[in-house]
Amino acid sequence: MHNNDIDLETPGYTVRGDRALLNLSSNNYLGLADHPAIIEAMKEALLSEGAGSGASRLVTGNRSLYGRLEQKLAEWQSCEAGLVFANGFMANTGVIDSLVGRGDVVFSDRLNHASIVDGVILSRAEHVRYRHNDMEHVRSLLSKYRDRRRKLIVTDAVFSMDGDKADLRELVALKQQFGAMLMVDEAHSGGIYGRRGEGLSHDLGLQDQVDIHMGTFSKSFGVYGAYVCGSRTLIRWLVNHARTLIYSTALPPSLVAGISKALELVISEQWRREKLFEATRLFRSSLRQSGFIIGDGDSPIIPLIVGNNDAVLRFSRELEAKGIAAVAIRPPTVPDGTARLRFSLSAVHSEKELINAVNCIRAIGHQMGVLR
Ligand code: PMP
Numbered sequence: 335m336h337n338n339d340i341d342l343e344t345p346g347y348t349v350r351g352d353r354a355l356l357n358l359s360s361n362n363y364l365g366l367a368d369h370p371a372i373i374e375a376m377k378e379a380l381l382s383e384g385a386g387s388g389a390s391r392l393v394t395g396n397r398s399l400y401g402r403l404e405q406k407l408a409e410w411q412s413c414e415a416g417l418v419f420a421n422g423f424m425a426n427t428g429v430i431d432s433l434v435g436r437g438d439v440v441f442s443d444r445l446n447h448a449s450i451v452d453g454v455i456l457s458r459a460e461h462v463r464y465r466h467n468d469m470e471h472v473r474s475l476l477s478k479y480r481d482r483r484r485k486l487i488v489t490d491a492v493f494s495m496d497g498d499k500a501d502l503r504e505l506v507a508l509k510q511q512f513g514a515m516l517m518v519d520e521a522h523s524g525g526i527y528g529r530r531g532e533g534l535s536h537d538l539g540l541q542d543q544v545d546i547h548m549g550t551f552s553k554s555f556g557v558y559g560a561y562v563c564g565s566r567t568l569i570r571w572l573v574n575h576a577r578t579l580i581y582s583t584a585l586p587p588s589l590v591a592g593i594s595k596a597l598e599l600v601i602s603e604q605w606r607r608e609k610l611f612e613a614t615r616l617f618r619s620s621l622r623q624s625g626f627i628i629g630d631g632d633s634p635i636i637p638l639i640v641g642n643n644d645a646v647l648r649f650s651r652e653l654e655a656k657g658i659a660a661v662a663i664r665p666p667t668v669p670d671g672t673a674r675l676r677f678s679l680s681a682v683h684s685e686k687e688l689i690n691a692v693n694c695i696r697a698i699g700h701q702m703g704v705l706r
Contacts, residue, residue: 346682355659364606365682366556379591387584395584415569422550425560427453428578434459438484469504476512485514491523491534497635506543517546525554531600555596606681620692634679646673
């Protein structure tokens with residue numbers, strides 16, 4: 335694959351040295367990261383509001399932009415209230431740490447994101463990790479800890495390194511049966527699933543059963559930052575207890591303006607979701623037909639399991655030589671023996687680019703003996 339005619343700024347590409355590589359490893363799922371309307375909104379706010387917010391929101395860093403965004407977020411998520419955090423890592427650690435503590439218990443999928451793991455550690459609640467998506471295991475653990483004061487189940491909606499989905503229906507049933515709270519991290523499903531890109535909980539019609547909706551603005555939204563939505567009581571509690579919110583400087587106003595514009599586009603530009611799903615179907619089916627082992631599901635995160643750490647690095651380097659960026663993910667990020675290329679697609683990728691990419695992947699797969 336030759337990208338000689340690709341401008342270094344072309345959407346869907348990333349620059350390494352003086353080369354533009356087809357970027358099959360970004361979280362810019364909807365292709366909004368360089369959207370002119372978002373950039374314009376950020377520029378305007380930069381000129382009118384200045385570079386930085388100057389303080390935490392609870393001190394003097396608050397601006398009317400924040401409140402307006404939070405209201406729109408709450409409407410979008412069909413919740414009573416919303417709250418913006420500096421990023422997803424701080425949202426997860428701040429929320430979990432403020433909702434549970436010593437004597438409480440958190441049930442967390444083994445493949446949950448590091449920020450969830452760190453949130454639980456910080457909270458000092460008992461950390462009970464269940465086997466990935468194993469609902470019988472969750473049930474037996476909930477039963478074992480049924481007498482604990484507060485129980486929180488927390489899960490990624492779409493798992494970041496595997497691209498598969500949490501069994502939210504069953505988790506909702508279990509949380510109801512055992513009187514637990516349910517928190518869903520929609521980092522890799524927000525913007526992608528749901529009629530207005532609300533996420534997987536909405537797509538399944540379970541939004542009212544999820545107590546804490548969390549998502550980031552750094553992936554589908556193409557900007558930076560994160561949100562939490564839920565009841566008015568939850569948000570009031572977080573404003574008073576979430577240390578990552580209280581003791582950290584508010585996001586720059588230009589970012590908040592960019593997020594607000596991105597939210598409008600996420601809601602209104604359904605065609606981006608359709609294009610992303612078309613690209614995903616094509617890419618997944620072509621890799622499968624070629625004989626590769628890829629993860630299940632329909633999400634734009636597609637792990638191609640290679641197994642061996644050195645082999646996956648070599649695969650990634652060979653792809654780079656052919657003009658494709660696909661990062662090698664190795665333990666401890668993923669379990670031993672499951673080193674993989676993690677492909678993640680974007681609505682800006684064309685059919686031709688993806689077919690060319692699959693041809694390169696197949697050729698390298700044969701050459702390296704990953705395919706026989
Ligand atoms: N949750 C999940 C599932 C993620 O994948 C990530 C980012 N990789 C985060 C939270 C953290 O979000 P942010 O990058 O906005 O800090």
